[in-house]
Amino acid sequence: MGIALTMAWRNLWRNPRRTWLTVSAIGFVTVLMIFLITIQLGSYDMIIDSSLRIFTGQLQVQRAGYLDKPQIRNSVPDARGLADRLRALPAFETTGVAVRAFGFALASSGTRSYGVQVAGVEPRFEPRVSTIPKLIETGRYFDSIDAQEAVVGATLARNLKLKVGDELTLLGSARDGSVAATIVPVVGVFRSGVAEVDRHLVQLPLTTFQQVFGMGDAAHAIVFLAPNLEALPVIEREANARLPPNQNLVVLDWNRLVPGLKQLIQADWTTGWFMYVALILVVTFSILNTFIMSVLERTREFGIMLALGTAPVRIGVLVVLESALLAAVGLAVGLAIGVSVAFYFYLYGFTFPGMQELYGQYGLPGVLYPQLSFVSVALGPLVIFGFILLASLYPTLRIRRLNAVEAMHAI
Amino acid sequence: MKSSVSSYSPIRFAKLLLVAALAIALPAQAQDAGSQEARALIKAAIDYWRDTSSYSVAEMTIHRPDWERQMTIRVWTRGAKQSLVRVVAPPKDVGNATLLVGNEMWTFNPKINRVLKIPSSMMNQSWMGSDFSNNDLAKADDLIDQYTHRLLRTETSNGHKLYVIESRPKEFAPVVWGREVETVRDDYVLLEHAFYDQAGELIKKLTTQDIRLMGGKTIATKQRMQRVDKPGEWTEVTTNEARFGIDIASSFFTQSNLRNPRE
């Protein structure tokens, strides 16, 4: 093997220009793949993250069955107590944990009324699981957990013709079915960019909500938001372990909370690969000639080797090794440049004109960060390597048909 | 908008509350299966309950598998189209009131001190958490004109003749039910009202469990509304006091009175 490797390497450099051109081709495609894949995966991370950060969170503890049928009676008992206990654990040190309660009510001001979702939140912890407190357009967020105040979405405020300081009337059903009613001043108006949220969401401080809707100390969800998605499995395990028994509580991850997001990403990933494979094919065929040429022009040489007793299979191995080394060099160059480029954007972010507008529509930032991981970086190169090896099989197979005597007569 | 689904039947809640019992035993009708007769029976039963006007005090018990709640309410009615309900107990619900004029509904809540009109989107919601929806209260007398009726059979029980009537909603009636079956006694007390979906399956039933003399009439004083698929959930209304043919003005049934009770 050692001899074959040395020979393969030296063979490559017998024609430096050809080798370099091929290496450049492979390098070019490798850089492209690394860049595109890391950006694509980074964009998914961003889309998931951004969608979840607005309000849903990455994980929620709820009463079993609440997700499918959100009835106000399906509540989590002593929610604040449970949340406090979880927060104190070291595993949740960097994770935001906040309690929420939900109810349905009629919001009215003057002659118009709209059905809205009312969410009771913990003002101190809510900013760590949702971006809405930071998206306040006018006014401010809540100061205390029992303040008699409300925060509403911008579209709802516009439809009800409410400004900061105006009174909002809420009329709904309490947990035991009796009337839940209150009038509170609007202290803040938020704009999340998500139409559903801006049109239908009203927030109250948690204790106020619990009083108005007769919840006692119960709520409906404990929301978790970790700095990134990788930490999620650990958090899920810890939360599951700490759930009080006999309360029929479940831990739900974002796949269940926002179905469709995962499939959307899968779809994009699949269509992306159609394009990548097409590109790799083009390059492979493009350099196929190089391989063929480099075998054909050495017909005489191979003929002599055969005549001297080399087994045809060893020549085949030689050729394959050449291709492999060629690919390796190309990949190495490509990796070096590709990773640098990806790293650069990792530090400074990637954006193109119009991106802010396009993503802003969904409340997403206009900057992308590539996902740097072993998989994201190695995936492209691995596929390229595979294709190139396959391509090198064609000339290799021709060698088997070589007849030593005829070969030696070739020019 | 997601509406919480609790009750969706045009069950005549008003019939429960507006119990009017005059001991007028109309002569037993001829056993005529014609729809005119059946319709007349239904109309008579409803008229019997609502009377020209009424006042009653009732206790509503809402029962669920894991809890139970009780409310005391006062009800005034005038003719077929006007009703006012006020909650007088428990203390946290006191002052809540509902006004019905025609098909429209307003609610008053002392905490917010506002009269709010119930929009169409909330008409399917339950009234005060019970098994009756806002629609049930508002569309009390739809039963007469929006359906075609037919007498199914007559039975005898405890010395009374019972008329079992089937009512089918007319083609464009705003009624979700396939058909409803009422059992009316010969003294016009409603014994049972059953609701079937359009495939013929029984969904819910209102049953009279106690009949007494009150305010001069024999009326159903205890009625229970129950869904067939949820045996642990029901609402029961027990009437403790009733007066009929009282003197009450139309101006009683206004939004301003809803807010500032003069009674």
Added chain:
Amino acid sequence: MPIGKFTLLTTLAWRNLWRHTRRTAVMIFALALGVWAMIAMAAFIRGWMGEYIHKEIMNLTGHVQIHATDYRDDPSVVHRLPLTTGLLEKTLSEKPVTAWDARVRVPGVIASERESAGVEIVGIDPAAERGLSFIDGAIVEGRDLESPDDPSAVIGRELAERLETQVGRRVVLTSQDANNEIADRGFRVVGIFRAEPEAVETGYVFIGRRIAQQMLKIGDDVSEIAVMTRDRERLDALVARLRAAAPGRDVAPWTEIRPILVLTQKVNNVVLLIWFAVVFAAMSFGLINTLLMAIFERTREFGLFQALGMPPRYILQQVLIESLILLMIGLAVGNLAAWATVVGLRDGVDLSRFAEGLALVGMSPVIYPKLDESDIVASNVIVIVLGVLASLYPAWRAARRVPVEAITRV
């Protein structure tokens, strides 16, 4: 260069190419593959994008919408406009309008025996919706509405399932009428439709327009007028005429109602151009390599030509012509292959195995490729121009003064 010489060089170029059949064939194949990838991919992306936009437009958006001024902010019965008369009617009956309908669109509640749901009630003239929106032809069970006076309702499959109802049953629709009073009525479900995204199946209930007007007590008024034309990219003139014919109304083209589509289209164009460049770059390595190899193995030959008196520039031109022939054949084959692919897959490529979630968000899992002339022109131009440019280096190398030793090289 005199024609005679041109013919000579071309003949030489042509014969040279076919001296190494396999090499030339592989190169042509590589070029064709690249060109195919450019055009076919572009066709799929365009087709997908076009489909997406088309779907959005058919989901009741239309090409142009006319409303009362505040309707888009607050789509309720309060903001309505009277049915068309006079100038507006006339404008709508002329080209380029191909279809239009006046609709009642208000929020409401639909209820069955077991469930109720918030929906948008859409009162239409079913005949007018042909060619205007998805509802014509979307029925999978039962029948369409027959006229604006049809007292029945047509609902989506998903909604029917949620309500646990079916064709032949009655549902109750409730809404607010013009006097802010409850308006409700029973409707027999006569048809079930399918649509994407799922939100359309659960969100819209179609009834006859006149019935809707009666139920809501709005006389002859409607909520919107939706218009379809021949070309969704050229609406300015029509919009201007409609605005003149309907003063005081909100007349908006789809680009205003769904600006995100326009933006996505623009981004797509950029992406495609980049794709072309990238594919070409990938091909060019092979092209240059092959040309260089061919040239080096003909050093003796070129030396001989030079010794015989051929000007170097002829050699350069000959090589360029060789390259040009390669490119043109490659282009021809590639274009043909792309065209064949598009025609062969005209009935669409079904991606549903790979992407179940697409239907959820309204993207059809079936892609219909669509050839766009500008894509074909762009890709061909890029390949020829850049191809020739890339060949300059090898051609130049070939034309350099060849030392005598080279002629004697083996």
